[in-house]
Amino acid sequence: MGERGYRSILGALFSVMLYYGSGFIFSGNGGTVFALLIGAAGTAAFFWVSGFGKRMYEAACLCLVGAAFGLSLFRGLWSGWLIRTTTEGEALLEYCGKPGMRLLFEGLMILAITALGYLLAGILQEFWRLQQILAAGLLAAVVASVFHSFPLPRHVFACVCCYAVMVACEWYERVWRKQKQSGERAYMTWLTPFFLLYILMVMFAPYRETPYDWNSAKRLWQNVTEGINYLVGGLFEGEGDFLLPASGFSERGGLFAGVRSDERIMLRIETGMTIPEKLYLGGKSFDTFNGREWTKTDESSAMDTTLDALELLYGVNRFDGEHQRDYIRINSVQVFFDKQKSKSLFLPGKVYQVHNSDSLPIYEAGGDIELERRKGYGFSYQSTFFRLNRGSEMFDRLLRENTWEEEPELWQKVQKELRVGQDFSIEDLRERQRRIAEVYGQAPELSERAMNWLTDVCGSRGNGYDRLKALEEALAGLTYTTRPGEMPKEICTPSDYLDYILFEKPEGYCAYFATAFTLMARSLGYPARYVQGYCVSGNSSEVRSGEAHAWPEVYFEGAGWIPFEPTPGYYETSYAPWKSMEDIAKEREEALKQQGQNYPGTTEEHREEQRTDPETPAETTETEDEAGAGPERLWQVAVILMILATVGLSLLMIELLREKRRRSRRDLALEYRETVGECFALLEQVHLGHKENETMREYGERLKQTKIPEKAFAFLERYEAAVYGSSVPTVEMLEQVKIGRQALYAVLEEEKGSLARFYKIKLYLYHKNS
């Protein structure tokens, strides 16, 4: 039962795999799944239960029954089975039409493949090594199919996996030392339900077309490691500030003795359009300075950020609405948190739309946009903002000359244009202006020295904006250092601080200069705030911790918060104004005049514009016809089979040589026992095996009644004595057994014909010890 059952199970597996392989080669489709599975299962069941698997013609009949059963089930026409068959049979007879031919072909193919599967299982059962090679080869082919995008049907893949597991299981069973009463094939047969369950589990396992995204795992890892870094940094380096050493950015507005430059990537950014100037991503703003540290008292939840953008747009439209694009342009930036861990969103100025990846609510707190909780790796958000044409004549003129006037209609129009999703009245804007003036406009008391210094720097400038520019330039002329050292403890007011930075130690890093500018801007009558965040190159995609920065922002009515850059080293490179449309038009005219051509599209520049869009999809090659791929696949399969056959034959040769060597080294007693074992095996092949509880004498008597020559089993008598008595095998006894073996080989050849050679090899390799 074990032999037949196991062979049937393997046969069913191979049938499925062969069917799909052949179906793929010949017809390009997978064929009928259930028909073949049920057909193969039905065949296996018949073999198993009936024990009719010994003769090939009986096997063929059973295959036919099984296949027909499967086909009819698939067709799903239980009640109309006969009609359908009859109809198609008639069609076949009368028309030789395609449906009938297809049915016939499919049926014949199923028969042939099921029989082939059973035969293959039989062969493989006799040669264990081949099973191992086949399993390894099939797994390798499955893996290779991924690399070559070979569309392998899931049921075939599941069968391959199951077969590999079965081979591994049998392999393990063969070396497993335990008390057994049956062979491994019976054992494997009775494990079939679990293998079937395994096939189903693998067949219906979920999958994705794309490789697995480990972001969630990466996120978790990042959060854990960053948490440790923040903790360690804050404890040992950050003077109690846990964020500063790890990220460069701090939620506190302290002026430290020094900062370190780091290359850790905190954020990744993608801008909608390339920005040539520096991009300032503000994280947190502050309003009150006590001489040593900035704090934030403004916790207003008003939509300050959006109002700021609206105010700018309103101011620009009022000032010079026709040339809006010369002052501001819309851009977007997407920010991804990498090693950053913060609840502040780092945004450029003049933001009017923000969307985050986790759809978390965002809050405004005194002009800063924050989350409820800190987020880390994997979090992202996108914002739309106005890019300012800072450094351009036009924008400077806006800041210099713009005045505040209320035009409600324009205000409404601007809101409609921006579509911020909320209506703000002009009173809201007024209220905001009042609040800003109150919170951010408190001018510090300057010492006489500082006042003189400020007057010297700004005095000659008539316009407020020019004075601020002069101040910016003056501070940018001081010395930049990341290690300014600890501030004296006596400094405890803004006035003390300004005296210190201007006269005692005119050096520091960005925070020092930003602080000085903010305080003095207020002294000049302008509301100003201190902002911390990151400053990166506009075309950069990574924001590193060393790019953390602090800068001042000054409030202009009709323009909102405008950033300044007083930090030495940053001042020179912070602005990259774009040309106005008028200037561009003038340049084009100049160019045309120089080239002496009228058509604007013939200049080199315009030819460049008119070049083929590189994004235009290239002409695609013709899709290969599936039928054309058939011969190639056939060739591939043939190559694989040849390789497998070569490897198999090589291994077989090796096994034979090893066995030959082993046989040459065995002693007499072992040779005698093994030769006797071979004789018993041969007798079993000719259906004259030794029965249980039968003595050797009885066995010999029984054999005498058959057509087996007596010399074939003459060794039994002396064998009995050797087993149960004390006699030791002699050379003579061995010779007798060998003669018996030869005689039995002859009987086997007579009975099996050419297949006898097959049995001889099997016996040679898998002798039995009696």
Place this chain on the structure above:
Amino acid sequence: MKLKGWRNRIIWGVCLILSLVFISFYGGAVSYGLFFAVVFLPVLSMVYLALVFFRFKIYQELEGRNVMAGEAVPYYFVLQNEDWFSFAAVRVRMYEDFSYVEDVPGHREYELLPGENFRYDTFLVCKYRGTYPVGVREVTVKDFLGLLSFRYKLRDGFEAIVRPKLIRMEHLKSLKDVEPLFSPVGGTAKTEYDLSVRKYENGDSLRRIHWKASAKTGELMSREMTGEEKQGIAILLDTVRYESRPEGYLALENKELELFLALGYFLTGRKVSFDAFFEDGEGKRHVERIDSFPGFDHLYEEMCGLEFSEDGNAERFFSSVGVGTLSGYQSVFFVVHTWTGWLEKLTLQLQDRGVQSVVYVVTDKDGEAYSPFSHPGRRVYVYSTRAKLEEVL
């Protein structure tokens, strides 16, 4: 050996890592299928083990549930597969604390196909008196992939009721000096009052009280018996449970009972009557007069069911018996676990009254420590819980 057992798991682990790498770079049904094919293997193993856990049957039988300690009793167990799938490997482990199975299979694993069974006939020996589980203790089942194994305690085990071992002695080596005392005609108690009186001791008969002397002295005084020699032997058994865990008390109590019964049987065989004193589990004192084998059999049955008590107190028990009662015997045997000051005092008092004491201390401590307590009027013998009384007694 350990690495060999982990081989399949290591291979599985490597396959899992490779499949993880695979799905990190390639999508599609096959790459994810390979990953799940590896992941589902231990799931399949768990399902298989769960089924085996619920379906595997063991039948075991002991010939007669009432066995005697130390006696090899025929025992068999059958591992049975009554199901429709193979049991890849089943291993059993026997109880070894209080019993053992001869020629135990040990670490052998058994494969059982549907309908197959494996029967193992052997003998089981219970070491100690008591009621405790015997036979198969645990079952370990392994899956067919060699990935997982599951060990569980057998749900349907059975207990054996073990009776104390009865050691039949021809001679008592420990008592060769005093053996004449055990002759049926030797040793009689005094029957007449002596002129001497002594203080009343607990257990003295009221008739022995010398009222006149008591009135004179102001305290109860008893007459000393004289005349014929004292007769009779008393055996006192300490039934206090000194440990709470069975591993601690079973062996000790078993040895005490063995000793007690061996003495009793020896005396009964010599047709020497004796009184057996012991307390039961509820603290009630028993005195059994044994003068024949039927009587001894009754005592034996009582000993089979005797419960030692954690609340018991040896001093209290022996005091309740009293010097007065014990003084009436020729010899008194004590079977105890500890040698204490009060026992020493008691035996000295008995010695003063001409009563021979023999103390058997059952303990695993060094016996040399007790040798100073032995002298002609009082013998102290120490036996460990593992001692073979047939050889040392």
